[in-house]
Amino acid sequence: MATPISGLGGSGLDIPALLEQMKTAESKKLNPYLLKQSSFNGQVSSWGKISSSLDSLKSNLGKLEDEGFNGVSIGDNKAFKATAGKGAIPNSYSVIVEQLAKSHKIGTPAQASNSDQLGSNAATRTLNITIGDGKTMAVELKDDETSLTQVAKKINDKNGDVTASVMPAENGQFQLVVTSKKTGSDGEIKMEVTGDSKLADVLNYDPKVPNDPANGGNKSSAYQINAAQNAILTIDGAKVERSSNTIADAIEGITFELREVSEKDDNGDLKPETLAVTADTSKVKSLIEDFVKMYNNFLSAAGTASAYSEPVKGSSGDLAQQNPANGALFGDGTLRRLTSLMKSTAMGSYGEAGDLFQTLGSIGITVKFDGNTGDDRTGTLGSLSIDTKKLDAALKDNPKEIEGLFLGKDGNPGIKAGMEEVFKSYLGDSDKTPKTEGAIATAIKGLKEQESRVAKQITRMEQRIEDSLKRSEKEFLRLDQAMTEMNSMSQQLQAALLGIMG
Known part of the structure; x- marks a missing residue:
């Protein structure tokens, strides 16, 4: 009696194992596309890190100008707080x-x-x-939304430039306060009701015709509690x-935050306070140290992205292959x-910008090559x-x-101007339109466009592999059925022969 092939199918064929082997073999067709996709993604990531390092360096040079060499400090004041920004210069003001x-x-x-509803039907x-000229x-x-509580709620639901609240009044009564x-004249409130004259009598208010019940005004109409007041x-x-109590356009580079009205002297006159804006270059050293750190971060990111390793030797007779340890941007022009x-901008000479210090090396910032320093070295490493x-x-x-x-x-450029030209070329210029x-x-x-095209190729290849596996599965099933039938016929014949011979 013949022994059937062991397996999962009726014939003994291990169809799942066969399909898995085919899938493994077919999936190798994806490898070239996956390698390309990985390469493109790696290049995008590397450029992102390099761009980020340049952005940090650009920001540092901006701070070196605004907060470093041109930095100022401001003394404390009681009636106001002043802060300095770009454009502030040393000076003194009364x-x-x-x-307020x-x-x-x-x-x-x-x-x-x-x-109670205050409107008519x-x-x-x-x-x-x-509000103001806005x-x-x-x-x-609605008819059931004219009570003080409902009007306040409807106003607040709008989340506009006013707030409304119902406040207690004398003799257990209530009033709506808007x-x-x-602040100031820009915030003057005008309220006008249309479609309901009864409610209008209660809510209407025009700042151009102020109502003052305390001085003979209409006691049944809205009135002014606090006038809009400018600083x-x-x-x-x-x-x-x-x-506003925040004023940023009075002195260039100085922002005022008013706190209180100035104190009065013995004669009842308001006393001036001195706003002292003094030069402060205490941040210069730390910003220069940051400049060196961020410049080195750029070199590190660029060095990692362009790293080179010896080619990988293949088997006997095969050509050497590019080392996968190479940087994602190895060889990128x-x-x-x-x-x-x-490198040339950082280590260049700026003789026209200064008589004493013309290079970074002259102030103690030098290039290090494998532990050796010297500002006379050039190139792209170090x-x-x-x-x-x-x-110091x-x-x-x-x-x-x-x-x-x-x-x-x-008018002669320094390191910042030179680097800004590089930033403009490689980071772009967002100030232009x-x-x-x-x-x-x-x-x-x-790179993203190329990655997108490869991703589409991968999708198509995956679909082809899936279709091929489905066809193979059908063929294996037909083969399994045929072998099962053959095994059955073989068993029947063997049984018949045994019967004749018996």
Whole structure:
């Protein structure tokens, strides 16, 4: 009696194992595409790290100009707080805070109930609220939404430039109080009801025709609780009036935050406070140290991306293969040019920007090659190293000369201007309209497009492999059925022969 082949099918064929073997073999067809996809993704990632390192260096050079060499400090004041930004220069000012900005606040006449409907029966009614010269906010009110509580809720639901609240009034009564979120004249409130004259009598208010019940005004109409008030201060005798207590356009580079009205002297006059803006270069050293660190971070990112390793030797007779340990951007011309430009800019000579210090090496910042230093070395390798004592001495004795080296002098460019040209070329220029796209963004865009095409090829190949496996599965099943039938016939014949012979 014949022994059937062991397996899972009726014939003994192990169909799942056969399909798995075929799948493993077929999947190898994906390898070239997967390698390409991995390569493109690796290049995109490397460019992202290099771009980030350049952004950090660009930001550092901006801080070196704004907060370092041109940095200022500001003393403390009681009536106001002043902070310095870009453009602030050392100076002294006499400042008086005459008046703080306040929000406009209006209230309705007192009502016996906060839940009684104050309007008439009307098809529709709208409460229109206008702040200053801004856009009008329309609040739709139904017949059952004209009580003080409902009106306040409907106003607040709009989340506009006013807030509304129901407040207690005298004799157990209530009133609706509407307050502008904006201070000063820009926040003046105007309220007008259309479609319901009864409700209009309670809520209408026009700042151009203010109602003052305490001085003969209409006691049954809305009135002003607090007037909109602008901030007023004088700077060296010149009056400045703004709608906000935060004032950033009075002195270039200085932002005021008004706290309180200035104190008065014995004669009842407001006393001025001195705003002292003094030069402060205490951040220069730390920012220069950051510059060196961030420049070295760029070199590290570029070095990793362009790393080279010896080719991998193949089996006997095979050609050597590129080492997979190579950097993702190994051999990339764009990166090679970028690194060369950054190196030559950092280690260049800027004789016209300063008489004493013309290179980074002259202030103690040198290039290190395998442990050796020297500012006379050129090329695309090597990191920066700081001689702290030499840098400290240069900052102490000749800070303006160091400023010229980094920021330029008398129209002659320094290191910052040179690097900004590199940043513009490789990072682009977002200050222009339209935005200029840099070489890195262009490279990343091209790589992503290639990766997208490869991803589509992978999808198509995966579909072909799946279709091939399905066809093979059907063929294996047919073969299994045929072999099963043959085994059955063989067994029947053997049984018949045994019967004849028996």
